[in-house]
Amino acid sequence: MKKVTIYEVAKESNVSLATVSRVINGSTVVKEDTKRRVEEAINKLGYRPNAIAQGLALSRTTTVGLIIPSTSISFSGRVINGLCDVAKIYDYSVYLHTITEGVTDIKEIIDEVIKARVDGVIIYADKDLDDSVKLLEEYNIPMVVMCNHISSENICSVYVDYRKAVFELCDSYLNKGIEDIAILQDHRNDVVSNLMKTGAEEAFRKHKKEYKGYINVSKDNRSTYKFLKSYFKTHRHKVFVANRDSQALAVLNAASGQNIAIPDDMELICMNESKYTSSVRPEISSFVVPSYDLGAISMRLMTKMLKDEVVEEKEKCLNALYSPKSTTKD
């Protein structure tokens, strides 16, 4: 089972390498007759072009590096899906590198990606990855940053406007005279939490008030649940905002345990809708975050940069759609 190269195809069809190459790429016209001969040879021999050799000859790999944290995988999963689907449309391949917090050396990954000569890099950069972006910037490679707004000559960014989401949420409650809004904060200190913070504070400022409803918890859902169970023995809130879906479930369970009826005693809102927040009972409100789109749009922007199309918007802001708990009882 020897490997068949362009040479064999050339010999089989009695033409030169150049002509075979032309048939493969459709770059120049070749006579209908020779084209057919070459194609027959390709099929007969089962020839598949070698992308590595092509990459070398063209200094182009039609490959995009994706660097993404492995936490919150169901979210990143949808991002990856969107990204891959669009990549496929534009004939790009995806080089995946996941980052396991505290384990992965990001410099190594960047080295890897640069070595692989990907045409561009898409990186999911919540707070922790800020300096990776800077590191990559030095290579002057086209980049799309997800989850953060940074842009420059070679960099586009796509993010979800959690600030606006929380602002509007708080604003509407404040308009109704409700100001007892709790926001769960874990200690990730990531972009999302910070945007939420800003949104809440802006809303309260608009109403000439100061926001101080943060409830600090750990990253671990189980201990968050335990904490809240005792917390609810002494504290109540009209509105409770959680970031991730698993946090929202922890709140829900802790609240139910203390006979806090949702939504009557307390509104529970999750910033990231998932199939779980939408199927749990009692039903809770949530923001539908366009995670698939986040990936899809990022990749689309990347293809634009790579194909030298004009990128009219270098920073793309996506809205989270508020989806109040369904009131219909089916």
Added chain:
Amino acid sequence: MKKVTIYEVAKESNVSLATVSRVINGSTVVKEDTKRRVEEAINKLGYRPNAIAQGLALSRTTTVGLIIPSTSISFSGRVINGLCDVAKIYDYSVYLHTITEGVTDIKEIIDEVIKARVDGVIIYADKDLDDSVKLLEEYNIPMVVMCNHISSENICSVYVDYRKAVFELCDSYLNKGIEDIAILQDHRNDVVSNLMKTGAEEAFRKHKKEYKGYINVSKDNRSTYKFLKSYFKTHRHKVFVANRDSQALAVLNAASGQNIAIPDDMELICMNESKYTSSVRPEISSFVVPSYDLGAISMRLMTKMLKDEVVEEKEKCLNALYSPKSTTKD
């Protein structure tokens, strides 16, 4: 910003290409002094080897193609994590291709993977992908098949033994004289459902009974929920087994709506534990499926094949761990 190649490094450090290559790869000893000179040049110029050229010269890319369906992304997500983590340890990169059912043309993906000259392919092959495996087989490329047991010269496989899990589950209930066990079946007709079927049937056969407790539902959770809501008006079961976590939640919600107490009136068991099945109330039992391990082991097997280590077991069977609902109230 011109690109720096091995030539520039050679010139800068006054040695030949060959010597630079030797320093980079540590393949042969070079004099300590020259080695230092070369390394200085590499740092000074910021040289990064070109993996594409290396790939061409070596006919080896240290790259593994991963083909995985995009459905059930939180599960695949963990698989991907395990896989990437192990890949990193052995210095392999991952070429990701997701398959969107009904959208993606698998032949195209296989073409892509072959073109990219990956060193091996790992494919998640529940039923639908059987023929892709056959297609790939023709290329005689090292393969690991996840979720299915196929093995041959060049193929290893790793799967979770749902058959055994369901067998033991049913057997233990039958031993207690409980035989009213319902199993939810959607129409995916995938490997997992079939294994579950086999397990249940074997257990019942062992007790000289015939199993016929399947409840057929659609793939869509929302309609499953609606269906079950009316189903429970007229039917009751002692034990109810769901495959995916979202299905289990649908059962839970439908049952609660009909005042079926879990676990007192009905035991609910989910075959795939997730952070949701483990945090929902009332608590439900579930099998912990080692999805991370599934990916990690697959990649480890792949590295063994690629490094020509002996692979003692070509088929690796993983057990799902039964985790009955926690009885401790924290």
Added chain:
DNA sequence: ATAAATAATGAAAATTTTTTCAATATTCTG
């Protein structure tokens, strides 16, 4: 029918690396 224009093809260089084989330099042995 011939010159001019155009279409189709091929030869060879270029892409960046590894590796083999040969050459040179160094160290050792007696």
Added chain:
DNA sequence: CAGAATATTGAAAAAATTTTCATTATTTAT
């Protein structure tokens, strides 16, 4: 110190493509 043995290095080929420039073949216009 000569010759042998060994260590270190370099020249060139090889990997599979694309592309430029030149050449040959064909068509068009006169």
